[in-house]
Amino acid sequence: MSANRRTLLRQAGIVGTSLLAGSSVVGAVTVDEATAGRIEGTVTDFxxxxxxxxxxxAGGIDAHTVTTDEDGDYGIDLEPGTYYRTVTADGYRDATRVVDVAADGPTxxxxxxxxAWGPGEGELEVFATEVGGGPTIPCDVTIYGDTRYGLTAPRGSVPDGERWNAGFAVAEGWWEVRVTNAEGYDDGYGKAYVAADETEVAxxxxxxxxxxxxxxxxxxFGRFTGTxxxxxxxxxxxxxxxxxxxVRTADDGTFELELEHGRHVVTVDAPGYEPATATVEVRFARETTGTVSLESSS
Structure with missing residues (x-):
């Protein structure tokens, strides 16, 4: 692999982060002046x-709802106690768990x-242009969602009225677009949410x-790195x-593994330790990081 490609993974304009990164939203809610608790955070995707x-x-008969802001942040003032926290968003699985809100400061x-993708289906059209717009540029197009599709777009778009008469038929959800092999241009990235029975343009x-x-x-491909x-x-x-x-870990316990875009089952083992297994999400041109803790088998 060339140094150019390795450098790209660290310097590409696409942000690569750990799967365990968090998120939050600031929302306006009406609360009693006696309310002493608060929960806040950030909602993220990769x-x-x-x-x-x-x-x-939600706690008992009471429920407090806010919407995340453009930075993914939220905040709710409420009485201390135990609540069911649920986060929903188009194109994602619902995230629910029990949380305890303390009285001595923000939780x-x-x-x-x-x-998540489906069950409906929509259409994704892709157009490659110069920055700021202009004529489409011949290229290769690959899209990534619940599966992967790739083709050559000799006129720089899908559809193009000639070779491709329609866009990609895809499951509803988020799709990422990788444009490559456009002569004289850097590779390009885009993403779009495709709703059921709708056509979205990237x-x-x-x-x-x-x-x-x-x-x-x-x-x-992407990288899974960690310690x-x-x-x-x-x-x-x-x-x-x-x-x-x-791969084997170095003297400082670190590792680096190149994997295809998607979810992977990763197993880590070492002499004298119980093996550990987890599912890791890797995205093309980005880096997923994590720390793996092993327990002694003795």
Missing amino acids: GVPVADATVTL RENVSLER IVELREADSAGEPRELPD VVDDGGPIVDATVRADGSY
């Missing part, structure tokens, strides 16, 4: 804020949402490549496995 998510705190409750703006170097590429520890200390030579590939 580290990116989710705006307009609905956050509900922080960040939420990382998981994307316009991907491509920057001209630096004339002094190679075009910047967005690889079709394997025992009581906070690094475990050397632990094995991290996924999809038939494996």
Whole structure:
């Protein structure tokens, strides 16, 4: 793999973060002056804020609901106690759990949402242009959602009235777009939410490549990186496995594994420790990070 592609994963304009990142929303609610508790946080998708998510705190017959702001933040003033916290947003699975709201200060409750697709179907049209608009640019288009589709767009769009008479027929939900092999341009990225029975358009703006170097590429794989520890200390030579590939941890317990876009079952083991297994989401051209803690088998 070239140094150019490795550098891209760290410097691409797409933000890569841990799956465990949280989120929050600030919402206006009416509360009694005697209310002493507060819950606040951020709602995210792979580290990116989710705006307009609905956050509900229900306890007994009372329910408090707010909507996340553009930064994914929310906040609710309410009486201290135990509540069912539910977060909903188009294109995501509902996230519900029990939370305790304390009386001695704001309770922080960040939420990382998981994307969901279907059951309906819609259409996604893709157009590749220069930054600011203009004629479409011949390229290759790959889209990622509950599955992956790829094709060559000789006229720079899908549909194009010639080779492709319609857009991509896809399951309702969030779709990410990767545009590559546009001569003289860096690779491009876009995303769109496709509603059932609707047509959504994704316009991907491509920057001209630096004339002094190679075009910047967005690889079709991502990275899972992290550290394997025992009581906070690094475990050397632990094995991290996924999809038939494996790597061993370095002297500081760190590892780096390149994986295809999607969810992967990752297993970590080391002599003298119980193995650990988890499902990890990896997205193309981004990095998922995490810390794996192993327990001694003795």
